[in-house]
Amino acid sequence: MALTLYINIFINYANENNIFLFLQNTKKNIYVVCFSNGYIIMNLMLNMEDWKITPDDDLNPEELKQRVKYREMDADLLMGIKPKWAINIDEMYDKSGHPESGKYQFFECDVNKLIANADNLDLKFEKSLNGSWSDELRFLTTLDLWASGKPVDPPTISNEHSGKYSISDGRHRTVLSQYLGDKCIIISVPLFVSMR
Numbered sequence: 001m002a003l004t005l006y007i008n009i010f011i012n013y014a015n016e017n018n019i020f021l022f023l024q025n026t027k028k029n030i031y032v033v034c035f036s037n038g039y040i041i042m043n044l045m046l047n048m049e050d051w052k053i054t055p056d057d058d059l060n061p062e063e064l065k066q067r068v069k070y071r072e073m074d075a076d077l078l079m080g081i082k083p084k085w086a087i088n089i090d091e092m093y094d095k096s097g098h099p100e101s102g103k104y105q106f107f108e109c110d111v112n113k114l115i116a117n118a119d120n121l122d123l124k125f126e127k128s129l130n131g132s133w134s135d136e137l138r139f140l141t142t143l144d145l146w147a148s149g150k151p152v153d154p155p156t157i158s159n160e161h162s163g164k165y166s167i168s169d170g171r172h173r174t175v176l177s178q179y180l181g182d183k184c185i186i187i188s189v190p191l192f193v194s195m196r
Contacts, residue, residue, distance in 0.1 A: 054083050054133035063133065071129045078127065081143060081179040085186040086151035094169070097156050097188040106154060109187045111178045114157075119164035121171055125179045140171035146180075154186040 017078055056064055070078065087106060089098040097104050115121055125139050145152055155170025170187075177185050 006065045034103065053131060054136070059133060063137070066114070066144075067129050067133075067136060070140055070143060071127065073127075075127070078143075079180060081146050081171075081180055083146055083180055083182050083185065084149065084151040087186060088151075091151050092153050094153055097146050097153060097169070104156070104188045104190055106186050107189055108184050111174065111182055111185045114165070114167075114185070115174065115178055117164055118167050118171075118174075120166050121175065123171065123175060125172075125176050135172065142173055142176055154188045156188045156190075158190060 015157050021155055056067070059067060086092045089095055089100050092098055095101065123135055129136055131138075142152055153170065155174045156168045158168040160164050174185065
C-alpha cells in the first residue's frame with residue numbers, strides 16, 4: 001500500500017479526534033508534529049525520497065509491463081530512440097502552443113543550456129526505473145510515442161525570473177530528450193517572454 005494512503009488515513013483520523021497536525025515541507029523531508037491537549041503525541045520526519053519510489057507491486061499488470069519493457073531494453077536500442085517534435089499544428093495535442101495561435105513562437109534551443117537555466121527541473125530519467133510512477137509514466141509514454149515515430153508537443157517555456165526560466169509544460173520531455181543525446185530541441189515560447 002502506498003505511503004500516501006497511510007498519510008491520508010492518519011490525517012482523517014487526526015481530524016476526527018481533534019489532533020492538531022503541524023507539517024513542514026522541505027525539498028528532502030516532511031516534518032510532522034502532532035499535538036493533542038497541548039502535548040506532542042508524535043514527532044516524525046518523512047524522507048521525500050521514499051515518497052518518490054513506486055515498487056513494482058504497486059503497479060497494475062499493464063503499468064508493470066511498460067516499466068519492465070524499458071528497464072530491460074538494451075541500452076543501445078533505447079539510445080536509438082530519436083525525439084520528434086510536433087511542429088505541424090495538426091500533429092500537436094495542445095494546439096494553443098503553436099505559433100498559429102498567435103501567442104507563441106517556436107525556437108530551436110540548446111537543451112543543456114535550457115536545463116541549466118530552468119528553475120523547475122528537479123527530476124531526471126534513470127533507466128533502472130525504480131522511482132515515482134507518476135514521473136516514469138510521463139517518460140515512458142513519451143518513449144512509446146517516439147519509438148513509434150510519433151511527435152510530441154515541444155516543451156513550453158514561461159516567465160523568466162532572475163535569469164532563469166520555467167518549463168510550464170514538457171519538463172519530462174526535455175529531460176528525456178537530453179538523456180537520449182539530443183543537443184537541440186524545439187521549444188514553444190509565449191510572445192511576452194524574452195529569449196537571450
